[in-house]
Amino acid sequence: MIELTKIGPALWEIAPAGKMLVPARIYATDAMLEQVKADNAPQQVVNVAHLPGIVKAAMAMPDIHWGYGFPIGGVAAFRVSDGIISPGGVGYDINCGVRLMATELTRKDVQHKLSELISELFRAIPTGVGSSGALKVKQDELQKVAMLGAKWAVEHGYGSAEDLEYIEDGGCIDGADITKVSSKAWQRGLEQLGTLGSGNHFLEIGFVEEVFDKACAEAFGLFPDQVTIIIHCGSRGFGYQICDDYLAVMDKATKKYKIEIPDRQLACAPIDSDEGRAYFGAMNCAINYAFANRQVISHLAADVFRKVFSTSGKQIGLRTVYEVAHNIAKYETHKVGNTELKLCVHRKGATRALASGSASLPRRYLNVGQPVLIPGDMGRCSYVLTGTARALDETFSSCCHGAGRAMSRNKAKTVARGRDITKELASRGIIVRGQSRATMEEELPEAYKDVSTVVDACELAGIAKKVVRLKPLGCIKG
């Protein structure tokens, strides 16, 4: 039986025991604890605490739930010198992430055209199972995408160079090695650039419903009633295949390097090994693919806005507020004790959350911190938060990434039986278009936990603070 000791207002610790190298820590309120314990996720945090080179603690954010090997909501950092890297610590959808864009339009400006807007977005942006066809690239061009990320997209006319400043890592991560990507991954990636995919991926139109921190919201360029766009998607089949390929590689590597792991799904390799470097190089290709993917989708969405509102006489003013990755492993330097260490930080369903003053922030946000984008379900709300000094201290500048599912897909379908989810949402003023009825049912709002409780837990723990809440107006899904 796992014993959790409360060590902060919304922080629980499992002390090191047996072969754990560091404590396991879970961010959650008292009220959330039962649900957190309901699946095997706390044991998964404990398992991660066994992995070589881990520093400080194996952590999980308040949206913790069971994941493959590492829990979703997991954060763990390993010394680059003698630590490991693990595909299970990143997930299948490498660099799944979220972009927030802001317009100069208000809710009133779009209300009468909302239906047309959502239909046009649905037409312009491929969604759904195996969606393809936004743009076709050849493999040599795709290799450039894998090297350059969102920069490739900007060079090819998708969006503007200004966007890049407002993407984590400038939308292009170093260390991509195209020789480490399998031909299957290239094949899966060829036709999926600029596509949303299915499942929980979406593009949502919303508005700023409430401002919690006026100064911060102003710095982010956000104001009440302002219309916003959230894009949630990742590296598509390209990333899934890379993860799949390297799980097999790591399975062998774990044995080869005699790494003791409590669960086979934590298969890993030393960062400083052929296998570790190969995965890192291939994963970075997928990170860049996802950055390019969201840049292309943003551009397609901007085109739709210009088309629908060109005659409105209003300034549309689309601008990228920020884009975050939430499935990623990357090199960062953090203070551990009194020493600055180069670490490989794994965030799996967790978001980087920089506090004010960080050198990695765009100048515009230097005094307020990084916008942290936390999408909720399609009926309730989403949040923009910002990072804190405590997050820098405690969580390698990380916080939660979303609501997390409360129901299985089958259960959601059962709950949705006999209901018309699209109609129900429409009666609440939210227009949704999806490729399949099944997706609508599986993604119904109550299938998710309330994102507000997750965000409140982060704020209570002091690892993020609320800036604004966004309310959905419409959404396209796979």
Place this chain on the structure above:
Amino acid sequence: MDTGITNNDFIPEWFKLLDHTADTGIIVYASTIEQLFERAAWAMFYVICDVTSVQNKISREIRVESDDLETLMLRWLSELNYLHSVEHELYCSFDIIRYENGSIEAKIGGEKIDLSRHQLKLEIKAVTYHCLKIEKEVKRSMSDSWRCQVLFDV
């Protein structure tokens, strides 16, 4: 294998959907290993699409290998998902032509995705090792002696 099933709401008695909060999976029963592979493939396409609307127009041959049976199942289903993804095809017919220790050869049939006729349901990111289990002789009934469960990352 052709199940002859035409109503997608109907799930054959040898197949159950596995309930898991974030992911989805299948449990299938069969009387032989070959049938187990065939049924697992059919069940995976039940998760992806309205498999009963898919016609057998294109055929392909596949060979996968692995030393252990569970990994063989994982590779078989992964290969089908890969082909579905890159060829934009759906499959409804699966025949294991040869099963030998460590490898299977199969002939599969299906057609190109046609959104006017095919309802697509879910994208499978990957077939995972989690909960992957193949067991013999669960004695659920006299005829069914193999059971397989697979979880998909969706």
